[in-house]
Amino acid sequence: MKFTKILNLIRYLLKAKLKFLPPKKRKILIFDGISNPFHKYLKKKDYNILYRRGEELNLFIILNCILKLSLKSKTYYKLFIKYSNPKIILTAIDNSMVFYQLKSITKIPTISIQNTQRTYMDDLTFIKKVSKKKSFSVDYMLTFNERTSKDYQKYIFGNKIVLGSFLSNSEQIKNKKSEKKMMLISTHKPDHISKKNDKKLRDFYKNDDEVIKQIYFFCEKNQIPLCILGRNISNKNIELEKEYFARLTSNKVKFLHNFRGRKNFEIMDKFKYLIAIEGTLGIANLSRGGRSGFIFNRPNNKEYMSRRYGALEGLKRKGPFWTSYNDKKEFIRVCKYLVFASEKSWKHSRKKYASKVMTHDKNNKKFLNIINKILNENKN
Numbered sequence: 001m002k003f004t005k006i007l008n009l010i011r012y013l014l015k016a017k018l019k020f021l022p023p024k025k026r027k028i029l030i031f032d033g034i035s036n037p038f039h040k041y042l043k044k045k046d047y048n049i050l051y052r053r054g055e056e057l058n059l060f061i062i063l064n065c066i067l068k069l070s071l072k073s074k075t076y077y078k079l080f081i082k083y084s085n086p087k088i089i090l091t092a093i094d095n096s097m098v099f100y101q102l103k104s105i106t107k108i109p110t111i112s113i114q115n116t117q118r119t120y121m122d123d124l125t126f127i128k129k130v131s132k133k134k135s136f137s138v139d140y141m142l143t144f145n146e147r148t149s150k151d152y153q154k155y156i157f158g159n160k161i162v163l164g165s166f167l168s169n170s171e172q173i174k175n176k177k178s179e180k181k182m183m184l185i186s187t188h189k190p191d192h193i194s195k196k197n198d199k200k201l202r203d204f205y206k207n208d209d210e211v212i213k214q215i216y217f218f219c220e221k222n223q224i225p226l227c228i229l230g231r232n233i234s235n236k237n238i239e240l241e242k243e244y245f246a247r248l249t250s251n252k253v254k255f256l257h258n259f260r261g262r263k264n265f266e267i268m269d270k271f272k273y274l275i276a277i278e279g280t281l282g283i284a285n286l287s288r289g290g291r292s293g294f295i296f297n298r299p300n301n302k303e304y305m306s307r308r309y310g311a312l313e314g315l316k317r318k319g320p321f322w323t324s325y326n327d328k329k330e331f332i333r334v335c336k337y338l339v340f341a342s343e344k345s346w347k348h349s350r351k352k353y354a355s356k357v358m359t360h361d362k363n364n365k366k367f368l369n370i371i372n373k374i375l376n377e378n379k380n
Contacts, residue, residue: 016057022083023048023058027375029086031102032093035115040170041368048084050077052098073098078105087378088371092166094143095123100136100156109139109374113166113367114148116280119306124151131155140370142166144283144358147313163366164359168284171265182224182339183268184215185276186231190240204304207297207326208277209248214331215275215295216249222339229267229281230257273338278307286350287360293338294322295331313356320349 028047030036033055038047051057052073058080065075077098081089086108091099094114102110118124127136138158143149149160163169188208192201219226226249232241238257245255256267268274268285275293276282282292294309305311308324317323320337323330341349361367 013057016051016054019056019058020060022060023080025083025085027087028371029081029084029089029108031089031091031099032096035092037092037113037115037167037170038090041364041371048086050080050084052077074105077102081106081108088374094118094141095127097127097130097134097136100138101134103137104135111140111142111367111370112138113163114141114143115166117144117278117283117307118148118151119312121303121307124306125303127152127155142367142370145313145356147356151312161366161370162359163361163364164287165280165284166364166367168265168288168358169361169364171263173288174266174269179270180224180272180339181227181270182215182219182273182275183227183229183271184212185229185274185279185281186241186245187277187279188231188241188244190232190237190244203299205298207299210326210328211277211295211297211331212245212248214328215335216253218332218335224273224339225254227254227256227271229264230255233258233260275335275338278309283309283354283358286354287358289350291338291346292321293334295334296322296324297326297331298324300326310353310357315353315356319353320345321353 026046026048028042030038030047030049031052033049033051034053036049049056061076061079061083064079065071068075081102089102089106089108089110090113091111092113092115093099094112095118096112099110099112136156138156140159140161141149141152141156142161142163143152144162144164146162149162153160189205192205216226218224228245228249230238230241232238242255242257245253264281265284265288268281268290269288273291273293274282274285275295277298278294278296282294285292296308298304298307305317305324308317309315309322310319311324315322318325318330320341321334323334
């Protein structure tokens with residue numbers, strides 16, 4: 001074993017929560033504990049979590065790795081799976097290339113759940129590149145829409161099931177959105193637009209200011225209260241984000257800062273109108289029957305444009321409630337349709353376009369059917 005590997009292990013041990021006993025046998029293993037949206041559907045006594053970012057380490061498994069003269073993460077995963085002896089391995093980190101290689105060390109059924117938009121600006125390009133060198137497979141991949149399933153199947157072997165957003169499906173729609181307020185979903189990342197970062201990222205965000213100003217002016221003109229749904233978690237970036245929006249709008253505009261455990265869907269359901277440059281929350285709001293508008297005016301190149309609303313699903317650059325043209329008239333057109341379109345017109349547009357980008361499976365029935373099917377097939 002190399003000395004550097006031993007040093008890395010010591011660093012991990014100092015940071016991690018340590019478990020001394022072998023993992024208990026459980027029906028289900030959740031791979032990568034950074035995201036666990038499954039607690040609503042699974043009893044705690046029925047699953048283990050395999051942490052892989054240093055949050056928690058099992059010393060019993062590590063000692064077994066040492067006995068096998070291997071401190072490779074693959075050995076750790078293999079032994080953890082062996083002692084957990086699950087019937088199913090789940091992950092909500094659908095862009096984990098490590099997860100899609102588990103089939104090389106186990107025959108246990110695996111399921112991945114898409115947790116956010118995937119585009120060719122980041123994840124899909126990476127998967128495409130890595131898949132040329134390695135083989136990826138999964139038993140079931142649950143995705144937002146048909147097109148994402150097809151994109152994944154180019155590089156990952158497995159059965160596709162269109163589910164929509166697992167998190168959105170899990171949350172009951174509690175409010176009829178009677179209050180005529182608008183919520184702007186922030187995509188602002190102070191770290192990305194700082195001078196320390198690369199020019200590509202700064203170019204990507206450079207046109208955002210004008211969109212935000214136009215949304216604010218529209219709301220002021222039409223006496224629609226505007227609220228900002230903040231993105232950032234760290235205290236430093238929260239303050240920078242607040243300052244950014246105060247500069248472009250007004251101190252009177254309410255800012256809802258982000259925090260761990262924030263109930264985004266409960267907040268969203270209280271607003272009649274949602275507007276965003278891009279992002280999963282606005283799309284999920286549409287799938288839940290709400291009104292969302294998208295104004296994407298990022299630089300016009302193929303990679304960037306893959307992030308606009310409906311790009312990978314084959315929708316045109318503009319439609320009733322979205323645009324990707326850097327044109328103030330287009331910005332206002334989207335805002336007007338979002339607010340003033342009749343219910344009949346809105347429902348027609350939503351029905352025609354929204355399900356192509358994200359479907360809605362109330363209470364994740366498809367997911368539960370797969371889980372129950374596998375568990376019933378492996379009762380013994």
